[in-house]
Amino acid sequence: MDIRQIKDAIARRSMGLVALGVMSAAFLVGFGLYWRARPVLAGRRWTEILFSAAWHPARGEFGLGGFILGSFWVTAIAMVIAVPLSLLTALYLSEYASRRTREWSRPVVDVLAGISPVVYGVWGMLVVVPLVRDYAMPFLSSRLKFFPFASDNFTGFSALAGGVVLAVMVVPIMVSVMEEILRTVPPEIREASLALGATRWQTTKKAVLKKAWPGVVAAIILGFSRASGETMAVLMVAGCALQAVPKSIFDPAYPLPALIANTYGEMMSVPLYDAAILLAALVLFLLTVLFNAVGWGILLRLEKREG
Amino acid sequence: MEARTHIRVEDLSVWYGGHPALKDVTLSIPDKKITAIIGPSGCGKTTLLKSFNRLIDLQEGVRMEGRILVDDEDITAPGADLTRLRKKMGLLFQRPQVLPMSIFENVAYGLRIHGENDRLRLGEKVEHYLRMAGLWAEVRDRLAAPAAKLSIGQQQRLCLARGLAVEPEVILGDEPTSALDPHSAERIEQRFLELKRDYTIVLVTHILRQARRLADYAAFVYMGELVEHGPAAELFAHPKDPRTEAYISGRFIESTGEDPD
Ligand SMILES: Nc1ncnc2c1ncn2[C@@H]1O[C@H](COP(=O)(O)OP(=O)(O)OP(=O)(O)O)[C@@H](O)[C@H]1O
Ligand SMILES: [Mg+2]
Numbered sequence: 001m002d003i004r005q006i007k008d009a010i011a012r013r014s015m016g017l018v019a020l021g022v023m024s025a026a027f028l029v030g031f032g033l034y035w036r037a038r039p040v041l042a043g044r045r046w047t048e049i050l051f052s053a054a055w056h057p058a059r060g061e062f063g064l065g066g067f068i069l070g071s072f073w074v075t076a077i078a079m080v081i082a083v084p085l086s087l088l089t090a091l092y093l094s095e096y097a098s099r100r101t102r103e104w105s106r107p108v109v110d111v112l113a114g115i116s117p118v119v120y121g122v123w124g125m126l127v128v129v130p131l132v133r134d135y136a137m138p139f140l141s142s143r144l145k146f147f148p149f150a151s152d153n154f155t156g157f158s159a160l161a162g163g164v165v166l167a168v169m170v171v172p173i174m175v176s177v178m179e180e181i182l183r184t185v186p187p188e189i190r191e192a193s194l195a196l197g198a199t200r201w202q203t204t205k206k207a208v209l210k211k212a213w214p215g216v217v218a219a220i221i222l223g224f225s226r227a228s229g230e231t232m233a234v235l236m237v238a239g240c241a242l243q244a245v246p247k248s249i250f251d252p253a254y255p256l257p258a259l260i261a262n263t264y265g266e267m268m269s270v271p272l273y274d275a276a277i278l279l280a281a282l283v284l285f286l287l288t289v290l291f292n293a294v295g296w297g298i299l300l301r302l303e304k305r306e307g
Numbered sequence: 308m309e310a311r312t313h314i315r316v317e318d319l320s321v322w323y324g325g326h327p328a329l330k331d332v333t334l335s336i337p338d339k340k341i342t343a344i345i346g347p348s349g350c351g352k353t354t355l356l357k358s359f360n361r362l363i364d365l366q367e368g369v370r371m372e373g374r375i376l377v378d379d380e381d382i383t384a385p386g387a388d389l390t391r392l393r394k395k396m397g398l399l400f401q402r403p404q405v406l407p408m409s410i411f412e413n414v415a416y417g418l419r420i421h422g423e424n425d426r427l428r429l430g431e432k433v434e435h436y437l438r439m440a441g442l443w444a445e446v447r448d449r450l451a452a453p454a455a456k457l458s459i460g461q462q463q464r465l466c467l468a469r470g471l472a473v474e475p476e477v478i479l480g481d482e483p484t485s486a487l488d489p490h491s492a493e494r495i496e497q498r499f500l501e502l503k504r505d506y507t508i509v510l511v512t513h514i515l516r517q518a519r520r521l522a523d524y525a526a527f528v529y530m531g532e533l534v535e536h537g538p539a540a541e542l543f544a545h546p547k548d549p550r551t552e553a554y555i556s557g558r559f560i561e562s563t564g565e566d567p568d
Contacts, residue, residue: 099367187365188400188402188404189404189406189407190365191362191365191400191404192400192404192405192406192466193406193416193420194362194365194393195360195362195393195396195397195398195470196393196394196397196416196417196420196469196470196473197390197391197392197393197394197395197417197420197421197473198390198417198420199390202420206416206419206420207406207407207416210406210407210408211407
């Protein structure tokens with residue numbers, strides 16, 4: 001064996017080892033959390049913990065249902081706002097805007113994507129929360145007395161505020177990725193469509209998006225992951241009241257990451273409390289894995305269907 | 308008998324960000340004939356062709372001067388209806404550009420764009436135009452398969468069917484056979500000869516023999532200038548300009564380093 005082949009073998013093994021290490025980190029995190037959460041699982045059923053909303057640590061009740069729903073609720077509101085906004089923005093930038101506009105918009109989008117969540121949180125408290133409190137909530141909740149608008153929370157710190165702040169945070173990320181993906185669609189596809197007498201919009205909708213669809217889904221998954229794991233900004237504006245399940249966009253919501261960040265390390269005298277928080281972390285971890293798996297599953301199917 | 312003029316180009320100049328690609332081109336394209344545009348690489352043939360359906364507008368920093376009249380209507384005027392113009396002009400690209408969808412949907416695409424949604428009629432028309440492009444027999448059993456799975460020659464005929472389906476009046480071909488094998492190229496050529504009964508055809512080609520075989524009229528473009536144009540037989544037999552003469556006799560190689568064929 002000459003020296004080149006030895007080097008090659010070393011490179012392959014060492015890189016393989018590093019890759020294995022990085023990937024097993026995910027398993028180690030999951031397993032570590034499980035190990036530390038075991039005490040709270042002993043004697044309780046999974047279903048009880050996942051679906052019960054009774055969170056009374058002092059009484060030994062550790063139902064995570066309210067937090068899980070809080071996570072869903074805030075993330076869903078964020079995505080409902082963020083997906084159309086980012087898609088339309090990305091489409092405008094890649095299909096309609098002049099090169100000039102694109103050239104200055106890209107750094108702006110990147111800066112927005114890089115701003116610390118705390119800054120968004122402060123902005124949310126100063127702007128979004130008052131807007132929700134003074135306008136959105138009084139206006140909508142008094143007129144639409146049904147799900148998901150009816151509420152008796154007049155503080156403005158609400159799932160809606162959390163969702164709006166999250167949406168503003170993930171829009172730049174999704175715009176940036178979606179625009180990148182739309183730019184990979186060959187210009188020939190647009191030419192072919194336009195040459196048949198299609199309008200810009202027809203071309204965008206029927207040819208460009210058709211080609212870019214899997215990538216757009218991937219961008220949405222990315223935004224979703226970011227939104228569901230985001231802690232700081234949500235913690236600051238979503239209310240995070242320990243109450244039952246949120247039933248309105250104006251109710252406070254207490255998502256899992258906020259629970260963990262807020263309470264881990266405190267109240268350690270309460271038996272099983274830290275195990276319960278680590279269980280919350282494990283649930284968050286598993287939900288993230290689940291969402292991503294479902295997302296990638298959709299993506300793979302789309303790609304396969306397109307051929 | 309002089310044929311009616313279908314497309315009239317008057318003093319057309321085109322620049323790409325200050326770099327001139329066409330200079331003062333004046334040319335009449337006769338109705339229901341094949342007009343070949345020949346010339347060395349980079350002389351502005353594609354630019355000329357894409358000016359006819361204003362696809363040139365998509366290029367960044369392009370500027371156009373002069374007029375192009377299609378059916379006596381100035382298509383370079385501000386506010387010209389580009390979607391209607393492009394519907395009138397089927398364009399075949401140098402490489403077939405299939406859309407990311409099935410064979411059927413590729414042909415149905417243009418029909419749907421222009422408002423045909425009836426499933427039955429769509430089916431009939433797709434079959435009709437696939438037959439017209441000489442592709443039906445090969446794809447009838449796999450209309451739902453992705454168009455990208457077809458061979459390049461089949462893809463080009465699919466593009467022809469797709470272009471014909473929107474019922475254009477003019478067919479613009481930008482070296483439509485240059486990416487094809489000789490057999491596929493011949494099939495496309497045959498289609499063109501059949502189609503010129505009903506369509507005005509403008510064919511950009513590098514292949515002089517192809518121009519000789521197909522063209523009624525020919526135009527020779529060199530470095531953005533229209534050097535010479537006229538009936539193809541005459542232009543090939545008795546070129547008036549020494550540059551044309553050099554190009555068609557293949558003596559161009561020494562003077563410009565271009566391969567004329
Ligand atoms: N988008 C563009 N931006 C800048 N310059 C361009 C652009 N498109 C073409 N050109 C230039 O304009 C000139 C004419 O180009 P054109 O594509 O019309 O040539 P052509 O005759 O079709 O060549 P070929 O036979 O190689 O296809 C060339 O010098 C080319 O480099
Ligand atoms: Mg060309």
